[in-house]
Amino acid sequence: MPNPSLDPFPTEALEVLGFPETLSWIAEFAATPAGRRALAAVHPEMEPSKREGVRKRGLEASRALRGDASPSFGRGGDIPALLEHATHRSLDGDELASLLDALRRVENLNAWAASHPEFPALNALLAGAPSLSDLLSLLEVTIDERGEVRDSADTAIPPLRKDLIKAEGHRKKALQEALEQWGRQGFLQETRPVFRGDRPALAVKSTHQGRARGILHDRSKSGDTVYVEPDSVVEWSNQMASIESRLRQVIQRVLSECTRSFVRRRRDLEDSDYRLGQTDLAFATAKWAVEVNGQWPEMPSQSLRLLEARHPLLGRQLGFQEVTPLNIELGTDFDLLVITGPNTGGKTVALKTVGLLCALACAGLPISTAEGSAVPFLPGIDADIGDHQSLESSLSTFSGHLRKILRILEGVQKGSLVLLDELGTGTDPEEGSALGQAILETLLESHALVMANTHLGSLKLFSVQSNRAENASMEFDPENLAPSFRLLVGVPGASHALDVAQTMGMPSPILERAQSLGRRGGGMEDLIADAAGVRRHAEEIRERARDTEAEVRETLRSAEEQENAARFRAKLRENEAEMAFRELRSRLEALLQSRGGALTGQMTKEARTQFDDFQLELRKVLDESDLALRWDAFVRGLKKGMTVWVPEYRSRMQVLKLDSKRGRIKLRHGQLEIELPIHEISWLDSS
Structure with a gap:
């Protein structure tokens, strides 16, 4: 029985696969802090309903992108951060302006959803958002785009601002008069006013300080100049300071009231922010899928099928065209795949690719594969990948592997994905093989899906002899003596150690002796080589079949795009029809009103009655049309x-x-x- 206290998706395993790093990459496509938070919360162990919601909305966002119908997220503040500030103090004008932008962004998204019923999952998400129109209206009459409090925010503000402007005008006039007078008297060191704090002052020669009546605000370092605010200016500066103080009090009251209104709607605002984040998450994943040429796999599936799979982080580093794609299927004909082949041949990358893409799919996200890929709902993903040798904990490589494998065996469930790198290494080959086989047998009995890398020949034989198990190898190019990084399912691989040693300059006598010793193995490597040739031919046939399948899928996609274009044209026609109807109706009403009186004045009573009946019948026809209804x-x-x-x-x-x-x-x-x-x-x- 699996241990229920163990994490079925261990953080350590997800990190070695590259899951957190991939989420960070996807987050770069998010337009809002809410979207980035939503991505950070994504995990393979999500509730099925949440996972399916992420998946459905992502698929709809992908369709919207292809149809050039995606919404604009605009700009706006981070609602949770503003709420946090608002619990400790009043928000300032800039913060309330950013909140206003955030609320407009939510409103625009709601409007977008209402106009695009063809995206039901996104519609359902956004349609359930609480109305914030009252808070939006309050902010619109209170704060402008620059974060300044509007005159309309409080009846006390306009007269105070008017008085402030008037007092400032008087101060400017008094300052100019003092400047001219003191200039004529030869008091000034400079002919332009300066400010010390918020008080205006004139630069007076220190020798005339006693004659220049006013408040001394500052003195130059040399002592030659003193800065004096003339007495005639002080009166107006004091009046301005008094007005500004009263104005600040009113503005602070307004900001405090707005902040309280904001905090009172905390739940609704957090709800709206969540919906905004989930919508941004959908479009971020859709944009990332375009970046990696990815798809959402079929889910749920009875088996795991990855077509032209590439590790997205490796593709980002090297370029996706430089990464050899991987084709693999587990859970149909076999549950265990043992991969062998040369070092640096791509075995570990194959494990990481499968693990990461399955983790992404289980979180409802797209994966870097071709269409036709499918992933079951995996109850867990665990991996023993890499060298776990640690000097600090005194763990050898072998002990490090064992620690991870013990955790895997304790937590494995039916249908879990288990990835084992270099199984059985780090100890005596014979004992390592025996232990590795026992581990694989146990995992098969638990009905897990298993991929294991090894160099041990006995494990190749075990895979041949076991039901629900299969061999695979990383292809080695014998002409160039280099790995091709292609996974060949059905053929065990050789390590090609002698070929690699030759390319690196190993002396010929040593190579010849090693070859003679290797022949004692009964010609297994020759059989492997023959099988590899047959397998390569089969792979070529399979690739041609996949190319044909891809062409069929491309045809289907083209048909879908044509259908989207047809829907767009239909909407355009509807728009044109609606506008034409409104114009016709308006013109007809105007015609009847402007010309009707003139016409009826020249008619007999019977003709006027018939004309009135005609008007009523005409209006009835217009009112009962489909567009009118x-x-x-x-x-x-x-x-x-x-x-x-x-x-x-x-x-x-x-x-x-x-x-x-x-x-x-x-x-x-x-x-x-x-x-x-x-x-x-x-x-x-x-x-």
Whole structure:
């Protein structure tokens, strides 16, 4: 029985696979602090519902990117950080301005979702956000884009600011008069005023200090110049200081009230920030998938299938075209794959690639593979990869491996993915082989999916003899005496130690003696070489089949893009039809009103009756059309705080007030409030 107290996805294993580093890379594509926090919280051991949510929203974001329909995240402050500040003090104007931007960003995302019902998972996420229109309206009348408190924030502010401007004007005038007078009297060292703190002063020669009446604020280092604020200026400076003090008190009261309103909505704000983060997470992963030419694998799957898999971090380092792709399947014909081959041939990279991509998939994220890849829901991923020798803990390489393997054996579950690097090494080969085989047998009995690297020949034989087990090797190019980094499933590999030794200049007598000793093995290496040739031919056939499959997938993708384009054209036609209908209706109403009276004045009573009936019938036809019915439903659903599209301004505006009787609507456009006929707004948007 597995130990339930053990972490099925150990942090140490995820780190060696490169999972945290990959998340950090994906986070570079996030547009908001909320998105980066959401990515930091992603983990392979997520609840199935959360994992599926991340996956579905990522797939929709990917479609939105391909269809050029992704939203703008704009700019804005970090809501949790602002909340933290607000619990200790009042927020200043700059902070409230950044909060205002953050709330507008949330509102714009909600509007985007409402206009894109073709993305149901993102719609469901954003549609559930609490309304923050009251807080948004409060901030809009309180703070401007520069973080300054508006005059509209408090009735006491406009007169104080007006008095301050007036007092400053008087002070400037008094200062100029003093400057001219003292200049004529020869008191001044300089002919322009200076400021000491917030007080204006004139540079007076120290020899005239007693004659220049005013407040001494400073003295030059040489002592030749003193800085004096003239008495005629002091009065106005004091008055300005008094006004500014009162103004600061009013502004501080306004900021404190806004901050309290902000803190009172903590839960709603944290909820909105979470939804913002999840949306940003979806688009960040979609952008990263483009970067690594990746896909979301099929999930859940009965088996693990990775096609043209590349380790994303290795691809980032070397360039993806320089990384040999990996094709592997586990859980269909076999659950254990034993990989052999030369050192530096790519065995460890193969393990890390499979482990990392499975961890990403289990977290709902895309993976750097071709379409057609599939990953089951793995209950755990653990790995013994690398040299765990430690001088501090007195662990040998062998002991370091054993410590990890004991943890794996204690925590393994049915369906877990286990990755073992250099199994059985670090000790006597015979004992290491025996121990390695026993470990593999135990893991097979637990029904785990296992990949193991080894140089031990007996483990190759074990894989041949065991059900649910298979051999694989990293291909070695005998002509160039170098690894090709291609994984060949079904063929055990040789270490090619003698070939590598020859390329490095090992003396011929030693190589010849080693070859003669190696022949005692019964020709196993010759059999392996023959099998490798057959396998290479089979791989070529399989690659051609995969190329054909890729062409089919590309055709399907092209069909999907054509379908998206058709939907876009349909929306465009709907937009044009709606605008044409509104224009026709408006022109017809104007025509009937302007020309109707003139026409009816020349008609007989019977003709006027028929004309009136015609007007009623015409209006009835217009009112009962599909577009009119949709328009009426749209108008009935309008509420304060909603955002609508105004075609004439080519802009989205917030509804402030609706007057159905007059057929007018008041809207906010930036900082302006405008009133328009209701027929000038649209249920459609700019997209």
